Amino acid sequence: MDRDKILLTPGPLTTTLRTKLAMLKDWGSWDADFNAVTASVRSSLLSIIHGHDSHVVVPLQGSGTFSVEAAVATVVPQDGHVLVLDNGAYCKRAARLTTLMGRRCTLMPFDEAAQVSPAALADRLAQDSSITHVILIHCETGAGVLNPLQEIADVCASHGKGLLVDAMSSFAALEIDARKIRFDALVAASGKCLEGVPGMGFVFIRRAILESCAGRSQSLAMDLYDQYAYMEKTTQWRFTPPTHVVVALAEAIAQFEEEGGQPARLARYISNYNTLITGMAKLGFKPFLDPAIQAPIIVTFHAPLDSRYDFKTFYMAARERGFVLYPGKLTTVETFRVGCIGAIGPRVIEQAVQAIAGALQDMGISSATPA
Numbered sequence: 582m583d584r585d586k587i588l589l590t591p592g593p594l595t596t597t598l599r600t601k602l603a604m605l606k607d608w609g610s611w612d613a614d615f616n617a618v619t620a621s622v623r624s625s626l627l628s629i630i631h632g633h634d635s636h637v638v639v640p641l642q643g644s645g646t647f648s649v650e651a652a653v654a655t656v657v658p659q660d661g662h663v664l665v666l667d668n669g670a671y672c673k674r675a676a677r678l679t680t681l682m683g684r685r686c687t688l689m690p691f692d693e694a695a696q697v698s699p700a701a702l703a704d705r706l707a708q709d710s711s712i713t714h715v716i717l718i719h720c721e722t723g724a725g726v727l728n729p730l731q732e733i734a735d736v737c738a739s740h741g742k743g744l745l746v747d748a749m750s751s752f753a754a755l756e757i758d759a760r761k762i763r764f765d766a767l768v769a770a771s772g773k774c775l776e777g778v779p780g781m782g783f784v785f786i787r788r789a790i791l792e793s794c795a796g797r798s799q800s801l802a803m804d805l806y807d808q809y810a811y812m813e814k815t816t817q818w819r820f821t822p823p824t825h826v827v828v829a830l831a832e833a834i835a836q837f838e839e840e841g842g843q844p845a846r847l848a849r850y851i852s853n854y855n856t857l858i859t860g861m862a863k864l865g866f867k868p869f870l871d872p873a874i875q876a877p878i879i880v881t882f883h884a885p886l887d888s889r890y891d892f893k894t895f896y897m898a899a900r901e902r903g904f905v906l907y908p909g910k911l912t913t914v915e916t917f918r919v920g921c922i923g924a925i926g927p928r929v930i931e932q933a934v935q936a937i938a939g940a941l942q943d944m945g946i947s948s949a950t951p952a
């Protein structure tokens with residue numbers, strides 16, 4: 582196969598040739614042309630959430646986690662108390678970085694096969710007035726659960742608490758409308774459902790709290806207020822920008838808009854998801870989650886019961902056929918994950934299922950039925 586391997590992962594994702602070609606040029610960070618690209622990307626990002634009136638968007642160099650960390654350091658006061666709604670690995674990561682940023686942090690645990698509960702959050706906020714902010718992971722990519730963003734935002738708003746949302750794997754695919762959902766910060770990144778390349782995150786910050794964020798961050802590089810203020814004043818990034826990532830993102834956003842924006846992207850991912858589930862069921866694979874709470878982003882499957890199965894061999898056999906799978910991230914059951922996102926459609930997913938069938942055959946496994 583002479584095409585790149587198809588990445589069925591939570592990112593980096595498969596990108597289009599057009600997006601890749603956008604990176605074949607050098608740009609100066611002081612150059613007006615490059616700064617116009619940055620401004621255009623920021624404006625497009627705000628349009629996706631209908632947030633021009635209510636929010637600003639601040640791009641930041643680095644992977645998605647850098648922006649989550651920067652959002653906590655910038656938005657939460659040093660004497661704040663953060664409650665992390667925990668139903669998976671990315672929630673635990675958010676809690677860890679919050680603690681490392683020196684903020685008081687409490688985990689509120691939920692089952693990793695279930696959504697977090699708005700009612701339980703309401704009870705907790707009523708009991709503990711010291712909590713100032715809540716962190717929600719919109720799509721918990723660990724298992725693939727879609728969490729109830731609107732309901733959680735409503736509970737936070739009615740209790741007067743700040744809300745930080747990690748929308749890394751959902752932004753641009755699932756609807757997020759800032760006119761309906763109240764949040765202080767929402768974080769995503771270039772290399773996820775916008776189908777750009779990895780290397781920059783971005784944080785939407787509510788205008789009403791923006792000025793109170795000045796001077797809060799204990800980190801220079803991760804201070805989003807400083808990045809925002811500098812960018813507004815000069816049109817430039819504070820420190821060396823990821824130039825190729827930014828121009829690739831601009832090209833990816835142009836294709837996103839041509840496709841029909843978020844509703845069209847979601848429709849394609851749902852079609853990928855349905856094709857995947859149907860094909861994998863024919864091979865005997867069983868998804869880990871109840872379909873009612875499954876986001877059409879990444880699917881966790883139980884590993885086959887057959888004693889000849891091991892993930893490494895399975896992964897290599899699928900890889901030889903041109904498809905990159907992802908290991909599971911659950912603590913108690915053996916699983917693996919298959920992504921539905923990236924610049925791919927249902928025909929590619931059909932090929933992926935064929936590759937998985939071939940991988941099972943190589944391993945001498947006739948049915949993928951789990952325990």
Ligand SMILES: Cc1ncc(COP(=O)(O)O)c(C=O)c1O
Binds near residue numbers: 720
């Ligand atoms: C929900 C969520 N949060 C955070 C991240 C972290 O992103 P990164 O690995 O780019 O730092 C990811 C990555 O897939 C994610 O899915």
